[in-house]
Amino acid sequence: MSTIAIVSTTNSNFVTPLIALYRSILLNNPTSKFTFYIFADHLIAEDQFRLKRLTxxxxxxxxxxxxxxxxxxxxxxxTxxxxxxxxxxxxxxxxLLPxxxxxxxLDCxxxxxGNIEPLWQTDLNGKVIAAVEDAGYVPRLAEMxxxxxxxxxFNSGVMLIDLKRWREEKITAQVMNFINQHPEKLKYHDQDALNAILADKWYYLHPKYNMQSRLIRREQEHPLPPAExxxxxxxxxxxxxxxSGRSKPWLEFGVRPHPLRSEYWKYAPKTLRITTDQQIS
Known part of the structure; x- marks a missing residue:
């Protein structure tokens, strides 16, 4: 069985949620092996120590x-x-990972x-990435x-990426060019840029692999019957x-409690509650 390689991004504010995510993966996939790669946004030594403790x-x-x-x-x-x-x-x-x-x-x-081995083994059928449709069903491609x-x-919070094909098609350069040339179109930031370049190049994943808050709360605007x-x-x-969105399970004030916030607290350190509303993605 191959080692599953997972990439995330975090700053100090999101170290605790990231630890909770990784713990949930490791505990619910005991027979799989994992290597984690973290884009570190000015993490202090204590942050890195806490993450390294997972090993x-x-x-x-x-x-x-x-x-x-x-x-x-x-x-x-x-931004x-x-x-x-x-x-x-x-x-x-x-x-960076040649x-x-x-x-x-994975977003933090x-x-x-549950078991993410089937997700990891997904055949992308020649596509660059696999992802889940954004639960807002927004017509962003037409708007852009x-x-x-x-x-x-697609929602970019979960992306299974074929790095070999990404390199062959020079996706990094294309996405960066779009960001630099069309900042006025980035309503949803890098997610818009990724969608602009990867339109028709992504494989449609089942939403169970990215169960967004809008789906949980049934707040979709115009879901088609198959999507529902x-x-x-x-x-x-x-x-x-x-x-996704502003309602995070670690936020205690000013937001409506998330319906599945208890799932987060099964894995997060109880003594390190976070009150910031800044998010990575």
Whole structure:
């Protein structure tokens, strides 16, 4: 069985949620082996120590590796009070991990509840990535004036990436060019840029692998019947719960409690509650 390579991005504010995510993966996949690669946004030594501790506490955690990117590359990246510049770092995954042919990118506001080996083994059928449709069902490709055979727009919080094909098609350069040339189109930041370049180049995953808050709360605006059938299946058996949006399980004030916040607290340190509303993605 191959080692599953997982990539994430975090700053000090999100170290605890990231630890909770990785613990949930390791505990719910005891027979799989994992190596984690973390784009570190100014992490202090204590942050890195806490993350490295996972290799001691869990036998199936092979390594914790920290990656860095030159911030100057993202001078034109669109950010706001919730989306920080380091959200864009993952665009360089293929460049920084030339020895790998496949990775699973995961946002740090996720929790794993089951076996992700089938996700890792997914045949991408020649596509560059596999992802789940964004639960907002937003017509972003049309709004960005991107021509595509399929109008679907994916959520970038979970992406199974064929790094070999990504390199062959020079996706990094294409995404960065879009970011630098069309900042006015980045309403949803790097997710918009990724969708613009990867339109028609992504494989449609079942929403159980990225169970977004809108699906959990049934807040979709105009779901088509087939999409709603899949959404209901995901509600019954989510594998990766995505606490997308402002309602995070560790936030105690000013937001509506998340319906599945208890899943987060099964894995998170109880004494390290986070109250920031800044997010990585």
């Amino acid at each position: 001691v506490d869990h036998a199936n955690c092979q390594q914790i590796n920290f990656l860095s990117v030159d911030e100057a590359l993202f001078q034109k990246a669109v 706001d009070e919730r989306i920080v510049k380091s959200a864009y770092y993952r665009i360089y995954t293929a460049d 020895e790998l042919n496949r990775v699973l990118y 506001d996720l929790i794993c509840t 004036q991107i021509k595509a055979q399929q109008p679907f727009y 059938i899949l959404a209901e299946e995901a509600r019954q058996n989510p594998i990766l719960i995505h606490y």
